Amino acid sequence: MYDYKAPLRDIDFTYFELLDYEQHLQSIPKYEDVTKDMVQAIWAESAKFAENVLAPINRTGDEEGCRWEDGQVFTPSGFKEAYQQYQEAGWQSLNYPVEEGGQGLPESMLLSNMEMRGSANWSWSSLIGFGGAGAKTIKGYGSQELQDKFLPKIISGEWLGTMCLTEPHCGTDLGLMKTKAVANADGTYSITGTKIFITSGDNDLAENIIHIVLAKVEGAPAGTAGISVFVVPKIGVNDDGSLGEPNGVTCGSIEHKMGIKGSATCVMNFDGAKGYLIGEENKGLRAMFLMMNAARIGTGLQGVCHAELGLQKSTGYARDRLQMRSLKGPQAPDSAADPIIVHPDVRRMLLTQKAFAEGGRMFVAYCAKLADLDNDADDTEVAKSAHEQLEFLTPILKAFLTEVGFESANLGMQCFGGHGYIREWGVEQNVRDCRISMLYEGTTGIQALDLLGRKVMGSQGEMMKPFIGEIKALCKANPDHELTQQLQALSKKWSEVTGQLGMAAMQDLDTVGAASVDYLMFSGYVVLAYFWAKAALLAESKIESASDKAFYQAKINTANFYFKRILPRTEGLAVSMTADASAVMAMSAEDFMLQI
Numbered sequence: 001m002y003d004y005k006a007p008l009r010d011i012d013f014t015y016f017e018l019l020d021y022e023q024h025l026q027s028i029p030k031y032e033d034v035t036k037d038m039v040q041a042i043w044a045e046s047a048k049f050a051e052n053v054l055a056p057i058n059r060t061g062d063e064e065g066c067r068w069e070d071g072q073v074f075t076p077s078g079f080k081e082a083y084q085q086y087q088e089a090g091w092q093s094l095n096y097p098v099e100e101g102g103q104g105l106p107e108s109m110l111l112s113n114m115e116m117r118g119s120a121n122w123s124w125s126s127l128i129g130f131g132g133a134g135a136k137t138i139k140g141y142g143s144q145e146l147q148d149k150f151l152p153k154i155i156s157g158e159w160l161g162t163m164c165l166t167e168p169h170c171g172t173d174l175g176l177m178k179t180k181a182v183a184n185a186d187g188t189y190s191i192t193g194t195k196i197f198i199t200s201g202d203n204d205l206a207e208n209i210i211h212i213v214l215a216k217v218e219g220a221p222a223g224t225a226g227i228s229v230f231v232v233p234k235i236g237v238n239d240d241g242s243l244g245e246p247n248g249v250t251c252g253s254i255e256h257k258m259g260i261k262g263s264a265t266c267v268m269n270f271d272g273a274k275g276y277l278i279g280e281e282n283k284g285l286r287a288m289f290l291m292m293n294a295a296r297i298g299t300g301l302q303g304v305c306h307a308e309l310g311l312q313k314s315t316g317y318a319r320d321r322l323q324m325r326s327l328k329g330p331q332a333p334d335s336a337a338d339p340i341i342v343h344p345d346v347r348r349m350l351l352t353q354k355a356f357a358e359g360g361r362m363f364v365a366y367c368a369k370l371a372d373l374d375n376d377a378d379d380t381e382v383a384k385s386a387h388e389q390l391e392f393l394t395p396i397l398k399a400f401l402t403e404v405g406f407e408s409a410n411l412g413m414q415c416f417g418g419h420g421y422i423r424e425w426g427v428e429q430n431v432r433d434c435r436i437s438m439l440y441e442g443t444t445g446i447q448a449l450d451l452l453g454r455k456v457m458g459s460q461g462e463m464m465k466p467f468i469g470e471i472k473a474l475c476k477a478n479p480d481h482e483l484t485q486q487l488q489a490l491s492k493k494w495s496e497v498t499g500q501l502g503m504a505a506m507q508d509l510d511t512v513g514a515a516s517v518d519y520l521m522f523s524g525y526v527v528l529a530y531f532w533a534k535a536a537l538l539a540e541s542k543i544e545s546a547s548d549k550a551f552y553q554a555k556i557n558t559a560n561f562y563f564k565r566i567l568p569r570t571e572g573l574a575v576s577m578t579a580d581a582s583a584v585m586a587m588s589a590e591d592f593m594l595q596i
Contacts, residue, residue, distance in 0.1 A: 073264045228280075
């Protein structure tokens with residue numbers, strides 16, 4: 001049924017040809033021994049694991065789902081065995097330093113391999129995905145004692161991790177949380193409260209689960225100023241690193257969900273559980289954002305995964321499915337009808353998926369390189385610049401790529417017609433699995449407010465200047481190309497609408513909220529236009545001497561489609577985002593119910 005195949009040729013193009021990954025690795029001293037051959041060999045092995053181990057149990061996970069019995073979560077058939085293979089192969093330690101038991105590879109390698117696993121089986125991938133964010137938080141803000149106690153077995157994969165942030169009454173407004181922490185005489189804390197929507201809050205894959213929990217110490221300031229962060233293991237950990245007694249952490253239930261059914265979404269109860277403070281009391285906000293930003297990049301990648309899977313399935317089907325004749329006459333005269341891939345509207349749907357899957361891959365890879373520099377560049381100014389640019393791009397990456405990833409998954413289903421609504425093809429599962437990506441780690445609206453309100457207007461436009469500078473440099477170097485001319489005009493429009501919104505917000509603060517999602521989507525289309533223009537220019541320079549001319553021609557054709565058929569969406573967004581906010585805010589809450 002058109003099973004997933006890792007797009008290794010396109011991954012190689014994106015990293016090594018488009019983004020000069022080899023030079024990037026050489027520019028960071030700790031990675032100068034990481035060669036192109038080594039990277040490609042790792043990708044090849046990752047592809048085998050994704051295709052041969054994870055993809056075959058993707059539907060199993062959806063059909064069986066997770067099972068909850070007496071506070072314990074049991075994963076679907078094959079999931080535990082897949083994790084054992086994953087751990088034994090050392091995949092979980094890929095981007096940790098060698099001296100800590102890892103393989104010493106950059107974060108970009110983690111993300112490029114995550115794409116293959118996520119496309120093959122997002123449910124399984126999400127079960128194991130949060131240990132890294134927790135480890136990064138412990139390493140970034142925890143004491144050496146905490147690092148020594150918890151990191152080795154997270155790195156080895158013996159223990160998994162979670163992020164326990166939200167609660168039933170507070171949603172995204174974490175300042176309202178009620179989970180409390182009471183200081184103990186031994187320097188630990190007793191954590192009591194309930195957390196909801198916790199991905200893989202419990203599972204049967206690992207012997208222990210390390211929860212990173214937000215809570216408020218008694219007497220803490222109100223709001224987010226009173227947030228503290230704690231390490232709370234499911235099973236207590238003795239001083240020698242061995243497991244002790246259960247720690248007052250239980251899974252109260254699991255949610256019955258629309259998708260990603262192979263990954264348990266848990267209600268977690270903490271009943272006086274022993275917790276270890278990360279950093280200082282009431283100083284947890286920075287640690288929280290460190291966790292969330294890492295998770296948001298991973299969630300943006302999810303959009304790429306679902307776009308890629310939908311594209312592969314619908315392309316395979318469109319090439320095989322015979323229905324009607326081309327308007328230009330029979331294209332398969334020996335068959336009763338033509339394959340539907342000859343029809344323009346099917347081409348439109350396939351090219352839209354292709355533009356978003358491959359453009360999204362470029363965007364993620366670009367941000368992955370920034371993450372490497374942020375984490376590991378020797379030059380502090382280079383690291384600082386990468387950090388600031390990543391801060392600006394992360395909300396766009398998370399929200400835009402998940403929105404267009406869902407659009408792509410839907411188009412994949414549409415290509416199948418009525419067959420797409422039937423479970424056996426796997427495309428309706430792809431749609432259901434994808435839908436959560438626009439909600440967790442901050443909804444599209446939350447990301448949009450962060451982008452426009454905090455990042456753009458909060459910096460008076462300074463945070464967007466480096467990326468706009470890259471666009472200008474590309475356009476200046478290629479002034480006569482049709483795509484760069486369009487891109488230059490669009491970049492100018494981006495700056496103009498930003499200024500307009502800034503002026504309007506001075507008169508009416510609701511302008512920001514009313515315009516923010518349209519502004520974020522506009523920004524996302526511009527960002528992808530930059531990558532597609534860059535890809536087209538590179539393909540044009542290589543196609544004559546290339547042995548695989550068709551690959552480069554497909555890049556050129558997809559770039560042209562993106563600019564001619566998708567990028568015009570920005571025109572409508574420019575109009576809607578700059579419209580008066582009163583069109584959104586005029587009605588009272590009661591007015592919404594007048595039709596009843």
